Amino acid sequence: MARPSRFDVDQLLDAAVRLAAAGGPPAVTMSAVAQAVGAPSGSVYHRFPGRPALLAEVWLRTVESFQAGYMAVLDAESDPRRAARAAARHVVAWSRRHPAEATLLFYGAADFGRADWSEEHTRRADEGNERVFASLGALADALGATDARGRERIALALVDLPLTVIRRHLRAGTELPPYAEDLAEECAAALVG
């Protein structure tokens, strides 16, 4: 029906992810993305109404991809202790497979301009978080963690700590060692008790 597109949304988002991983969210400028794929800036504005929308999509696509895999792992295992270990491993394995995307996770939605997002984008972000929060809460119950402190300890063990293992190496610029998955799993197990 019309002229075929040379630049599709995912191609632009991929470039944006690379830029963000290399230089942080501020490096994701409309012109930089355009230049990265060899397009004029007008083409970027054809796909995204503005920079806030582009940043929101970069963030949401990354986080939702991470969360989808994470929750799949949580739900696949019925024994809570084994689910906990698998979850911790998964975080590291996912980051190993998606290094640029993992880098983005160490920023927050705020760094991607959440304040300027559309209501729709904000809602998507909140819903994703709530879903993970709910799954994690159910697992915490199964593990006998009843109060806020116990739940926090579970969240630390299954999400934050594995991510931190990655972060140490990204920060230092050293390569992720082969034992990273084991380390995350064994630390998670130690914290879950």
Next chain:
Amino acid sequence: MARPSRFDVDQLLDAAVRLAAAGGPPAVTMSAVAQAVGAPSGSVYHRFPGRPALLAEVWLRTVESFQAGYMAVLDAESDPRRAARAAARHVVAWSRRHPAEATLLFYGAADFGRADWSEEHTRRADEGNERVFASLGALADALGATDARGRERIALALVDLPLTVIRRHLRAGTELPPYAEDLAEECAAALVG
């Protein structure tokens, strides 16, 4: 000898810390700092040769203040297990006392424009890190952690994990609960073994 200054370095850095905590490093513009203290932009350039130097000083003053207190705690206690617990507690206690500064720790030197820093600033950053790394290495030895993996686990327990406890709440916007110090200490103990 001369006209007295209305705006001193620390006053400008304090404002910069507040801006960075609220809006991330990109929010620390020369004009924003000037406006925050009620000065014209020229006055900021009188104290700092440019934005890279300002960002470097903001980062280094914060990190060095954190590291000084941290190493004092590590050195004050000779029993390694007690030192470990005290260190974890200290990270949380320091962050509670310095919420804005703690927020900055979740960025990296790269986000504060390390690539544009002077050689002097880069050196200061590296030296601080090496000192902490050395102290932590000594403690790891005392705890019987010999290989890279064991050392990494110690670092996770004594630095990254306590910081992560803070980060969860800063991200979510919830207040730091009173049990945070205990939680960090008990998690660190569990990881140190």
Next chain:
DNA sequence: CATTAATTGGAGAGCAGTCTCCATTACCCG
């Protein structure tokens, strides 16, 4: 009181990035 030196105060040049606008291009369909 005049000199001197450090500092303020602010105007504005230059630049980078966002976003608008619209002519042009290329494909699909009847």
Next chain:
DNA sequence: CGGGTAATGGAGACTGCTCTCCAATTAATG
């Protein structure tokens, strides 16, 4: 083969930030 449609390609207005420059101000000093 020509009309309709979706996309490109790029020029340029506008905005906000960095940084320069220099006159005006203020206090200590001899």
